[in-house]
Amino acid sequence: MSQPRQAGDRRPTLRDVAERAGVSTSTASLVFSGKGPVSPATADRVRTAAEELHFAGPDPLASSLRQGRVGTVAVVVEAPLRDAFRDPFALAVLDGLAEELEAAGRSMLLVAQPADDPVRAVGQLATQAVDAAVFPLCGLRDNPVVAHLVARGVPLVGSGAPADPGVAHVRVDEEAAIGLTTRHVLDLGHTRVASVAMALRPGATTRAVTAEDLEAALYPDAEGRLRGFWALAGPDAPVVQAADLTVGAGEAAGRLLLDRPAAQRPTGVVAQSDLLAAGVVRAAEALGLDVPGEVSVTGFDGVDLPWLDATLTTVLQPGAEKGRALGRLVRAALDGEPVPDVDFPVALRPGTTTAPPPAG
Template sequence: MSRSGAGHRATLREVAALAGVSTSTASLVFSGKGPVAPATARRVREAADHLAFTGPDPLASSLRQGRVGTVAVVVESPLRFAFRDPFALAVLDGLAEELEAAGRSMLLVAQPAEHPGRAVDQLATLALDAAVLPLCGVRDNPVVDHLAARRVPLVGSGSPLDPRVVHVRTDEEGAIGLTTRHVIGLGHTRLAHVTMALSPGASTAPVAPGGPERADYPDAEGRLRGFRKLAGERAPVVEAADLTVGAGEQAGRLLLDVPSGRRPTAVVCQADLLAAGVLRAAAALHLRVPEDVSVTGFDGVDLPWLDHTLTTVLQPGVAKGAAMGALVRRALAGEPVADEAFPVRLRVGSTTGPAPAG
């Protein structure tokens, strides 16, 4: 049993006292950053062995230096949902790579929509350099007040809508306009839209014309607004319960399983996974793509199992995550940071074609 006792973590000061040297000398032995006589270094190491001292507390050392090396990444859903979304994974990959290059680790913090305060409780116990909210999130998030009060730099990708959060922003209205204008240019006049969830706890169901007045998820609201500006308020819209192929297929059936005279000839979707679901629904209803119905997505993720090349908005997830990581690095270096626009572009694939005759 060491002198420090089973329940006590020995300190560098205790090691120095036992070795008969100053604390600064003992620190130099462990850091290797200064000249120490071999006999003195040996005494310090023998004292450390006797006290079962394994080295300076890394957290305390980091706090003295004004950093802890950890960046919280708040995922506003159960983590399993993010891990099923290829776009979310790409964003996290890019963010992790950029933070790793800065010598910082990424700590994922789940924030289920039904219990947002749990994330605040978890973050309150953590020492952090910064926090990132990298995915489609809610308009108002309680973690912002908590972290801003601690002067923790905050970076997001468009939400929460709070001036204390610096964003890498996609112009959601303009981006959805790329696919909407594309199908209009192909002669389509009967357009429909599949939106991501507009509020927590959504079910897959039609959205009333003109509604909702305000959505909890700004990204989905912006894309819906952009679609309606071009397609009109009366164009049918279905809200998907979640960001999955299954929800997209259910939404697609609601739109396409109707008499041919009322069936849309083009479906503009807010995500590639939703578009993949609409393609499944079309196949199940024996509709040809793009001869009978054109379908577009958003994000440009790799879907190798899809029989088509999706016409979509290319929003490279890795690059977007890296851009957020770069903002974190600059903020922690004391540089001024401000919102940055994230460019997107249209990719025309095999899922869109001229409007069918008649």
């Protein structure tokens, strides 16, 4: 009986098995694939030779490369992965995407792309064979990964970013979407309105933003939502940018807007995400302000926040369905079908965090 292969020994190949069994490599391949007529005696000889050589089977990666597919889709998350795992909307998108890709027999390769060193992801992907790549979450307008993957002929799908003709998108009209909540607050009679914005560029801090900041924005979704808010509320409506997409950052931004005399305080705050809106609600409560009696608050996404003692008025953007829409674009691209941009509909979901402004 042959001895087990030792570390450092050359890995046996299908050709080795064929030679030991006295058959052609193509015949040995048919035995392992089960896709061709091979006599039982020949198949037994091949299996015996494989056992003696400790050959576990053809290399699946090599086989998939020969077929032009590896069964893996890169999912580029333009932030630390821990941030995505803490964001319920991001999790819902990834869940929907995974569902669609799994139905197509493909797995996801999560690639974290830090904002302070986006080129690092190029090096990571350079060593990976992938069938397609997806940018499922908020991202930069320009991403160095795109040129690398386009040069390799890898199909690319995004959700509004990166802004490149080589990327097919599931798009939300961000300006019109934020207009749903902004118009709702204005229609309730609020005249002093403000907004809590997502970061407009990497390295953001919690501070008031201006028109100059808007023109220098690098994140298209935050830029679009801010443009939509100012288009309805007016260019003088105050806006505070949150340092990151967390409840804590939303609370810090909310305090900057609300911790002031009543006559100067906004009575309506339009936040660019539900997590930021939840932070604004916490800031209001910490300052002794009633929501919605003294200040109305709106969000964006429509995620489940069971720990919040209110139902946010928000823009409903079903994350899981958005992820499935991204997955369908990937599947179409891999099937060789045309992949145009797809519009993703959103809707206003009224909740218990908005009401007419206080009298007086």
